[in-house]
Amino acid sequence: MNWREALSTEGKPRPHRVSGKFQVIRFMPNLVAQEIFNIGIVFIDNQNKRHIRMLNNAKAFECLYGKAGAAQVQNMLTYANDVTESLGESASLASPHLSYSEPLFTQGLTADQILSSLYDEYINLICNDEATTAKRGAINTDNLRKKVFSRLRKINPRGYNDILHEDPIIVERKNEKIELNLPIWKYDKLFEDSFFATIISADFIPEAYLGYNLDTLGAMNLQAACEIQGSKSKAGFFIYCPNPDTSDINEADYLRIKTHINKTLKNVQYVASRTNTILDYKVSENLETLNAAVLDFTSA
Structure with a gap:
């Protein structure tokens, strides 16, 4: 140049x-x-x-x-x-x-x-979920499970050591390891006293978050366990759902959440029926009612 x-x-x-x-x-x-x-x-x-x-x-x-x-x-x-x-x-x-x-x-x-x-x-x-949660007073799935776990451990500290799981569990099937996010899991081959369950919050207004918790975190893991265990175990699906009388959620959002819950339950019921798995479920806005249902499920 x-x-x-x-x-x-x-x-x-x-x-x-x-x-x-x-x-x-x-x-x-x-x-x-x-x-x-x-x-x-x-x-x-x-x-x-x-x-x-x-x-x-x-x-x-x-x-x-x-x-x-x-x-x-x-x-x-x-x-x-x-x-x-x-x-x-x-x-x-x-x-x-x-x-x-x-x-x-x-x-x-x-x-x-x-x-x-x-x-x-x-x-x-x-x-920004912390600000949203504080504003609405919502309960997410992680916090809900902690509340239920705390209550159960107070009732029977030793009895729930091997039943409650804060981390995902690993299940082997046909030499394949499968990770399942199930907070309640007990497998007793000798006495055939086996069960598994999930605890999910439906306290979400955005559809994406509601769908992830109910369908992906909840139903998908529960259905996978039904396919693996089948008639060997009983399954439980426990859902916290706020209503307009006990929270700041409005009637329209409440009806939409209930519709989604019913659809999710039908999908889980279908898989449970097909795999001959006994399914117990409870939907409640009351934490004490939900705690009692989980206690009955794990004690029966």
Whole structure:
């Protein structure tokens, strides 16, 4: 470049050094509710090199779904990152819960700068459940289970040591290990005294959160246990559902929540019937009533 060319280019914008196409990695926890969360960015530069930036952790989902739900989301984040790196665009086919947005052109000075800019624009999960819960006085599934566990352990500290589970349990079936999120699980092959149950809060107004708790965290794990244990065990489904008389929830939301609960129960009842599993269930807005139902179930 001679001095005339240098002068002619001085003061002009520097050309973009990197260009390519990007896609947003999307996650749908509940296929029925179809609520979509953006969890990552994949950028393919003009040299066909892939650059990926994922949500750092599932902390934001803990506010929505509790610790147990967030742990499952964390597994999906890890899985999404793995399939995005290995499968590329076919990652959308690897799981019905994962998808890519349509590819769009972008450019910038570096790949890192592009990823940072896109991440700030599209990944905006914020944990604001604490303020919402405090405002409504809502009870999420994680807190509900703690309340029930506390009450049962006061009644019989030793008797519930092997029955109540704060973490997911691992069940083996045909040399395959299956993780189940079931807070109540007892398996006694010798005396055929086996049972399992889940405790779920339906105290959620947004449909996505309600669907995740009832269908994914609740029904899906319960149905899987029915398939594994079948007639060897009895199953329990205990649901906390606030009503307009005892909470600040309005009549329209209450009716919508009840409709969703009834639909979920029918799906679980169908699987229980097909697998010859005895199913007990209780839906109540009263924690004492729910505690009594769980106590009867585990004592019978």
